Amino acid sequence: MNHEPAMAAKPMNGHSPKALLQSVFREERFFLILSVFIGVFSGLAVVCFRFAIGWCRLYLLGSGAVLSPTRLLLAPTLAGLVIAVLVIHFFPLTRGSGVNQTKAALYIYNGHIPIRTAIGKFITAALAIGSGHSLGPEDPSLQIGACLASVLGRKMRLSRDRMRLIAPVGAAAGLAAAFNAPISAVLFVIEEVIGRWTAGILGSVVLSAVSSVVVMRWFLGSESLFRIPAVQLERPSELIAYSILGVVGGLASVLFSAGIATLRPWCKALPRWTQYFQPALAGLLIGIIALLGAPQIMGAGYEAMDEAMHGRFTWQFLALLAGLKIVATLLSFVSGTPGGMFAPTLFVGAMLGAAVGGAEHVILPHLSGSPGTYALVGMGVLFAGFLRAPMTSVFMVLEVSGNYSIIVPVIVANTIAYVISRGLQPIAIFDLRTRQDGLELPSMEEQREEGILRVEDAMRPVEGPVLDAQETVDQALLKAEQSAADDLLVRLRPSGWNSVTKQQLRALAAEGKGEAAVGSLLPILHIPALHRDHPLETALRYVDRWPLVPVVSRVDFRQLEGVVSQRDVLERYREFGEG
Amino acid sequence: MIESQEDKMAGRRLEELRLYLRQQPVMLALLAVLALVFFLAVTVLSRTYHAQRDALGNRWYSRGVGDLSARRFESAVTEFRAALLYSRDNYVYQLNLAEALIGLKRTGEASAYLVNLWDRQPEDGLVNLELGRIAGQKGQTEQALRYYHNAVYAAWPGDQEVKRREARLELIEYLLSIHARAQAQSELIALEENLGEDPAQQERVGDLFLQAQDYEHALGAYHLSLRSDRHNEGALAGAGMAAFQLGRYPLAERYLQAAVAGNPGDAQSADRLKTTELVLRMDPFRRQISVAQRDRNVVAAFATAGQRIKSCGVPKGAVASQPNLADRWARMKPQISEQDLRRDPDLVEAAMDLVFGIERQTSATCATPVGTDLALLLIAKLHEGN
Numbered sequence: 001m002n003h004e005p006a007m008a009a010k011p012m013n014g015h016s017p018k019a020l021l022q023s024v025f026r027e028e029r030f031f032l033i034l035s036v037f038i039g040v041f042s043g044l045a046v047v048c049f050r051f052a053i054g055w056c057r058l059y060l061l062g063s064g065a066v067l068s069p070t071r072l073l074l075a076p077t078l079a080g081l082v083i084a085v086l087v088i089h090f091f092p093l094t095r096g097s098g099v100n101q102t103k104a105a106l107y108i109y110n111g112h113i114p115i116r117t118a119i120g121k122f123i124t125a126a127l128a129i130g131s132g133h134s135l136g137p138e139d140p141s142l143q144i145g146a147c148l149a150s151v152l153g154r155k156m157r158l159s160r161d162r163m164r165l166i167a168p169v170g171a172a173a174g175l176a177a178a179f180n181a182p183i184s185a186v187l188f189v190i191e192e193v194i195g196r197w198t199a200g201i202l203g204s205v206v207l208s209a210v211s212s213v214v215v216m217r218w219f220l221g222s223e224s225l226f227r228i229p230a231v232q233l234e235r236p237s238e239l240i241a242y243s244i245l246g247v248v249g250g251l252a253s254v255l256f257s258a259g260i261a262t263l264r265p266w267c268k269a270l271p272r273w274t275q276y277f278q279p280a281l282a283g284l285l286i287g288i289i290a291l292l293g294a295p296q297i298m299g300a301g302y303e304a305m306d307e308a309m310h311g312r313f314t315w316q317f318l319a320l321l322a323g324l325k326i327v328a329t330l331l332s333f334v335s336g337t338p339g340g341m342f343a344p345t346l347f348v349g350a351m352l353g354a355a356v357g358g359a360e361h362v363i364l365p366h367l368s369g370s371p372g373t374y375a376l377v378g379m380g381v382l383f384a385g386f387l388r389a390p391m392t393s394v395f396m397v398l399e400v401s402g403n404y405s406i407i408v409p410v411i412v413a414n415t416i417a418y419v420i421s422r423g424l425q426p427i428a429i430f431d432l433r434t435r436q437d438g439l440e441l442p443s444m445e446e447q448r449e450e451g452i453l454r455v456e457d458a459m460r461p462v463e464g465p466v467l468d469a470q471e472t473v474d475q476a477l478l479k480a481e482q483s484a485a486d487d488l489l490v491r492l493r494p495s496g497w498n499s500v501t502k503q504q505l506r507a508l509a510a511e512g513k514g515e516a517a518v519g520s521l522l523p524i525l526h527i528p529a530l531h532r533d534h535p536l537e538t539a540l541r542y543v544d545r546w547p548l549v550p551v552v553s554r555v556d557f558r559q560l561e562g563v564v565s566q567r568d569v570l571e572r573y574r575e576f577g578e579g
Numbered sequence: 580m581i582e583s584q585e586d587k588m589a590g591r592r593l594e595e596l597r598l599y600l601r602q603q604p605v606m607l608a609l610l611a612v613l614a615l616v617f618f619l620a621v622t623v624l625s626r627t628y629h630a631q632r633d634a635l636g637n638r639w640y641s642r643g644v645g646d647l648s649a650r651r652f653e654s655a656v657t658e659f660r661a662a663l664l665y666s667r668d669n670y671v672y673q674l675n676l677a678e679a680l681i682g683l684k685r686t687g688e689a690s691a692y693l694v695n696l697w698d699r700q701p702e703d704g705l706v707n708l709e710l711g712r713i714a715g716q717k718g719q720t721e722q723a724l725r726y727y728h729n730a731v732y733a734a735w736p737g738d739q740e741v742k743r744r745e746a747r748l749e750l751i752e753y754l755l756s757i758h759a760r761a762q763a764q765s766e767l768i769a770l771e772e773n774l775g776e777d778p779a780q781q782e783r784v785g786d787l788f789l790q791a792q793d794y795e796h797a798l799g800a801y802h803l804s805l806r807s808d809r810h811n812e813g814a815l816a817g818a819g820m821a822a823f824q825l826g827r828y829p830l831a832e833r834y835l836q837a838a839v840a841g842n843p844g845d846a847q848s849a850d851r852l853k854t855t856e857l858v859l860r861m862d863p864f865r866r867q868i869s870v871a872q873r874d875r876n877v878v879a880a881f882a883t884a885g886q887r888i889k890s891c892g893v894p895k896g897a898v899a900s901q902p903n904l905a906d907r908w909a910r911m912k913p914q915i916s917e918q919d920l921r922r923d924p925d926l927v928e929a930a931m932d933l934v935f936g937i938e939r940q941t942s943a944t945c946a947t948p949v950g951t952d953l954a955l956l957l958i959a960k961l962h963e964g965n
């Protein structure tokens with residue numbers, strides 16, 4: 001009765017404009033459309049951010065390639081003072097890079113990031129990078145994108161689930177625009193912020209990243225961050241040379257991470273009044289380093305990376321620049337100056353790569369790799385070793401270079417660096433900073449490497465006989481009585497499984513149904529079967545409803561490989577927790 | 580009452596409007612409008628930003644060009660780098676930076692920029708030429724030749740033919756520097772066809788033919804050059820040298836005399852003239868001389884050869900089975916007089932054979948022959964096979 005009006009009304013509603021709009025603007029579709037807008041707004045914001053950094057650099061450091069000593073010392077110092085006041089009094093959430101704040105929005109604050117954070121990040125990071133602090137614009141762009149997405153999500157009154165996901169969507173857009181590399185941005189957000197691949201979020205992240213890159217290229221052109229020199233690998237034996245780079249890069253990553261792990265808590269523990277002067281002091285020291293002959297370490301350093309790729313520096317100077325950049329970035333970062341770690345990481349990697357390549361060329365002049373090739377591979381190495389985003393590191397190099405012949409050296413070197421870094425510095429830099437800030441966010445690296453329990457881990461051999469559905473109740477009871485097991489599996493025909501208990505069989509026999517086939521008397525048609533490679537979580541869905549769940553072969557569903565019960569599953573989880 | 584009803588109505592309308600605005604399509608439309616406004620604002624900002632950067636780039640570039648033309652390479656490099664800060668991929672800025680770096684002999688860096696430019700415009704003549712020069716300096720012959728050839732057939736701004744010719748001339752010089760004479764000759768012949776009648780160019784081509792040891796073509800080029808300016812001392816000296824190498828000593832003498840007369844400081848031509856005159860004076864087989872003069876020349880040549888062999892001692896490396904040249908000379912010495920030679924004309928041949936043998940042998944094993952010895956050696960070469 002109740003169904004009829006609903007059935008009758010459905011076609012009418014289906015064609016009404018309102019219903020049509022409702023179906024078009026279902027939340028998941030609306031979320032996709034919104035992702036495009038998030039991309040557009042993030043792209044525009046990042047373009048403005050780049051302009052702001054350019055203007056700050058121009059007015060604070062001057063327009064030339066050679067900077068005056070006065071500006072070198074005063075610009076980062078005075079900018080440091082202004083930044084400290086702004087951060088302490090107006091924008092306290094803008095410290096650091098922004099990746100963790102975005103993760104916190106996802107996992108703690110239901111996607112909420114105050115707009116003030118974006119404004120503060122924009123101003124303070126532009127000032128810091130433009131004045132020469134050794135930080136990059138990528139992570140702030142990521143945070144600005146996430147913040148804009150959060151604001152849009154709130155205004156659009158998205159559900160809590162969508163709100164949680166909206167910050168990563170904006171983060172991908174911001175990062176893609178800053179890097180001019182949408183694939184790397186998407187991968188980074190999936191790898192480091194969200195931590196899982198789901199179709200729903202992936203579509204939104206890709207849409208926002210692509211639309212932001214389109215906007216960015218509209219205003220800033222499609223040129224990549226670096227002019228990539230010719231890349232070549234003539235002999236596979238040269239991979240040994242790149243492996244050495246992987247080792248050096250891994251060790252440098254550990255040094256870099258250890259510096260942050262040691263110095264950041266120390267700086268935070270200093271009296272509060274010192275926080276007003278920490279960025280200024282960092283700026284002054286960076287200015288002194290620049291004055292002493294290494295102005296390349298100031299700011300994001302993309303021009304210097306470009307020059308290193310084109311063989312401008314000797315390998316000794318490149319190695320020196322890598323070391324000094326680590327020092328300068330540590331100073332900027334631990335002093336609480338807002339800015340990103342991506343560009344400094346790439347800088348250190350490029351210099352280290354070109355230095356190792358240069359040194360190897362001195363020893364083995366026949367090596368075919370140019371300094372540019374080594375610099376590119378070096379970038380990936382530090383990305384994998386320091387930021388611990390191995391997949392992004394590979395794709396980033398490919399996307400930036402546009403050359404797939406570099407993939408083998410990149411994979412070899414990055415893997416080595418990652419393994420060394422993982423071995424010597426168990427906690428990844430993003431997790432380290434989260435813990436230093438007193439937060440407990442899920443570690444994507446730990447999640448990736450977490451062992452997964454599967455059905456086979458809890459499965460046990462079948463105890464007792466397996467009954468056939470065609471057998472009579474009496475025959476089945478006879479078999480059951482001879483077995484110690486209370487629960488018995490029933491093989492259905494032509495396929496499928498069911499279960500029956502000894503008590504049920506006795507009851508059926510007592511009811512006079514001893515001659516009837518067991519299969520025809522069971523209350524449910526069949527029970528689900530599992531495969532041994534299923535996650536154990538899947539088993540949890542069934543074991544509370546059926547005392548025994550069959551585990552069958554994927555090749556032949558009638559072939560029984562074992563069984564699991566609720567007790568088996570819980571026992572296995574308990575052992576896993578203890579071990 | 581009426582007011583409160585109106586208030587209620589207004590409140591309801593406001594609420595309705597608020598609800599309407601909260602509808603997703605409306606919100607998206609508003610968002611689109613907002614994006615458009617933001618986009619336009621950023622467009623204005625972007626134009627200001629780019630205009631400022633372009634101006635700064637141009638300012639630094641102009642300074643760089645000034646310093647580059649004044650050969651202040653260090654400053655030029657700094658200024659071009661500053662210009663590139665504002666327009667990183669600017670082709671002209673990069674090319675000029677590469678030129679300045681080459682001026683500073685920082686060819687590695689220059690090469691990196693040039694390769695990048697080459698990737699963008701492989702048909703650019705100047706880029707190919709500079710890359711050819713750098714590859715040549717590095718000893719990368721194959722690459723150098725490839726770039727030079729590209730430059731010869733590349734697109735050049737301005738007078739393309741002249742630039743291509745200059746590129747080919749540079750290629751020839753490079754080929755000569757690596758002793759690839761045959762290739763250099765081919766390029767020179769190709770060049771000669773398109774050269775026109777510019778005397779300076781013809782003279783330069785003549786010099787290059789001379790270096791490539793293609794004396795016939797060299798003489799031809801000098802002739803063409805001298806047709807326009809017959810007092811061109813360089814061309815006269817070159818023509819003299821070419822004729823000298825071809826064994827055309829009377830012609831060489833004429834050119835060299837004119838060259839030395841025009842430029843008395845040309846020691847090389849003067850020296851060569853002296854040798855030429857000696858050859859002409861000492862050659863006993865010249866048709867224009869009398870028999871008596873011939874015999875006198877033979878006697879003199881025999882004496883010169885004797886002196887040469889004495890000063891050299893026993894030629895080292897002489898084949899043991901052959902009679903010693905000094906012994907042969909000593910045995911023949913009594914027969915060599917003007918009377919004997921007049922009596923026995925066959926003796927002229929025998930004496931000169933010995934003289935030529937001595938001069939050839941000693942030139943290989945003793946000090947380089949000079950003066951009359953050199954003249955005799957040249958006479959020997961002149962009559963080789965006769």
